[in-house]
Amino acid sequence: MAVLDGIALPPRWRITSRLLAGWPIDEGHLLELWPHGRTPEGRIRWLYRLSYRNRTIFSATDISSPAGTVLSTCTLITSATTVLRFLTLCPGDTDAEYFDSSTRTQINWRDRFAEELSLYAMEDVCAYCGGDHASPGCGMW
Template sequence: MNHALTLPAGWIISSRLMPAWPIDADHVLELEAAEHTGDGRIRWRYRLSRKRRVIFSADDISSGVGARLTTEELASAARTVLAFLTLQPGDTDSDVFSNYTQAQLRWRDRWAEELSLYALDDRCGYCGSEGHPSPGCDAR
């Protein structure tokens, strides 16, 4: 479903041929539109890896009703997925973490707070500036 889609600045195509956001030097979020739902949403398939080791993999995030597959929607979906994956105790109901593996809990406790900055809309996780995406920042 991602053919002919222009990738957001700094994104790459992964070895699995999926659009991929290199969040920082160690973390990559692969994301693709898996399907359109009956109510006009895009269901997203994603994989978050740290140093090539998959931490999360699912297809449980959907866009808003009537979303169209665009570069901006892809970037927005990536921030949404990352915001969800970087939730911490106190941010949401504890039920969210009940099915996490021990590796996912360790990852959350070590990396979630730091990586949550990259999920902020229109703010660079590297330098904190507004108006440019984080991948490969170099104070763009």
């Protein structure tokens, strides 16, 4: 089991070359994330990077955990699910303005992969094994 800064990484996760927690979602996609400080309200701000075949599609620090969240393996899993849920939003899922700052690369990626990858962001059904748990923590795959 890999451990990064005292946090046990979920099954199949690894420590990336950037020294971040990395979730290899499928053959081509890797979601890297790690805490990037706290907001004034005490929320964990997450640094994340979603890449496809080593090409960065999204990278930001605009997602935070609920106030008072303690860093743990469970928090990492929940945060990965939250990040992926936002990154896989499609037109009709939210206001059109959400996509105004999207790059051509992000739009092309969304149109090609978002629907399929959104299955891995579900909280109660694992896209790997069909179990009633979040995909980022599945040890069955």
